[in-house]
Amino acid sequence: MTEGSVVAKSVAEYSYPNNETQIQFVNTQLDRVLTDILNDTNNLKNISQAFNSSGAVLNGISFHQPTITNITDLKPFINCSQLANYTAEIDNGQWQCVGPCKTNPDYCHQHGICHNDIHKGPTCSCFESSLEQFYGPQCDLFRRGPGFYGALFGSLAAALLILIIIVIAVIVIKKYKGVWINSYDRRLSAFEEDFFDFSDTGHNKTSRGSEQQPQMKATV
Known part of the structure; x- marks a missing residue:
């Protein structure tokens, strides 16, 4: 550096993204990437023109010890209170506000479809047919449908x-x-x-006729 040179210190603040991969990038690779960018000749020329200087030189880059080491360290900064009954959970490497329908798949007792309402909380659309109907806030009640009684x-x-x-x-x-x-x-x-009655047969008449013939007497 020559006499009259201007030393400019700049501070850059990076917000940690809600992503495990990008958090690791900021903590382990960002310093090298920035060093390569600021040592690039074209970039230094642009910096010199911005300060009306004949030439700008990078003296060095320093990083503070990271306060966030992984995705779980972001939990104190996650707020789901504006969403009814939502809770913060890590899903696919990032924090998400998850409703009860996902955290409790059996919320509607497998008898309805669960819907997450960010203002009212979870609601259930209960299944029903002509034979059976489920009802109640969580589809936990049951009654027979009119079709059942008709069939019965x-x-x-x-x-x-x-x-x-x-x-x-x-x-x-x-x-x-x-x-x-x-x-x-x-x-x-x-x-x-008819078969066993012989009272009117000819045999009987003949017999009776012979019985009525006069007897001859012999004289000596």
Whole structure:
């Protein structure tokens, strides 16, 4: 340096990004990158022109000991209080404000879809069908749908109808069977009377005729 030279000190402050990879870059590689940039001839020329100087020279770069060594050290600076029921968690190497739907997958008891509302907190859209319906703040309540009762009463009505048909069929069959048996008995009785009755046959008349013939007496 010559007499009359101006020594300019500059301080640069870097904000740590919310990313583990970039934090490591700031702590381990930034000094080398800045040194290469400030030692570049074109960059030094631009600096000289900015100070109306004939030439600028880089005396050196110094870094303070980093206060943030990894992503977990950023936790005190993460604030999720403006989001209802959100909590801070590390996801893919960075801090995120995560809602209850992600931290508690069973919030709706697997019976609905969970939605994170940044103002009201988590809400559930419960599943429902014609046969069953889930309801409640967390879909933890259950009731049968109108379709279930329709199917139930329809099945009972069908079963009752079948039972009535069976009863009627049994009654008709018994009645028909009774009529057939009575008819058969009458036919059988008439057959027996006709088959075993010999009172009007010709054999009996002949016998009676021979019995009525006069007897001849012999005289001596």
